[in-house]
Amino acid sequence: xxxxxxxxxxxxxxxxxxxxxxxxxxxxxxxxxxxxxxxxxxxxxxxxxxxxxxxxxxxxxxxxxxxxxxxxxxxxxxxxxxxxxxxxxxxxxxxxxxxxxxxxxxxxxxxxxxxxxxxxxxxxxxxxxxxxxxxxxxxxxxxxxx
Numbered sequence: 001x002x003x004x005x006x007x008x009x010x011x012x013x014x015x016x017x018x019x020x021x022x023x024x025x026x027x028x029x030x031x032x033x034x035x036x037x038x039x040x041x042x043x044x045x046x047x048x049x050x051x052x053x054x055x056x057x058x059x060x061x062x063x064x065x066x067x068x069x070x071x072x073x074x075x076x077x078x079x080x081x082x083x084x085x086x087x088x089x090x091x092x093x094x095x096x097x098x099x100x101x102x103x104x105x106x107x108x109x110x111x112x113x114x115x116x117x118x119x120x121x122x123x124x125x126x127x128x129x130x131x132x133x134x135x136x137x138x139x140x141x142x143x144x145x146x
């Protein structure tokens with residue numbers, strides 16, 4: 001796992017044209033980190049669940065890469081929950097119907113649960129893949145996908 005983080009942290013964020021998105025991602029990650037510590041789950045999880053329309057676009061995948069790359073460089077911990085919330089907020093703000101998925105699995109010892117969050121747009125997982133394949137979805141936000 002260290003190798004992946006070291007590899008991701010050594011990759012350049014993106015071109016200067018993405019600096020606005022990088023700044024937005026930093027603010028969204030900081031807000032997600034703060035809100036997940038201060039608010040109850042039901043309060044913060046609903047903040048990004050307003051209904052929107054739209055399918056995945058190349059810019060959405062760029063935004064996911066920016067959130068992931070920036071989260072690896074922050075002075076605070078931003079795990080999949082904060083990354084997923086930040087990306088969902090950013091995409092929904094742009095009118096994209098991003099779905100935040102919450103999944104669990106038993107650890108190898110079978111004694112503890114592990115959790116993972118991923119974000120999808122349409123049928124494509126744009127953040128949290130391919131790890132999401134090892135988790136059973138137990139919730140999605142918004143809860144109903146019409």
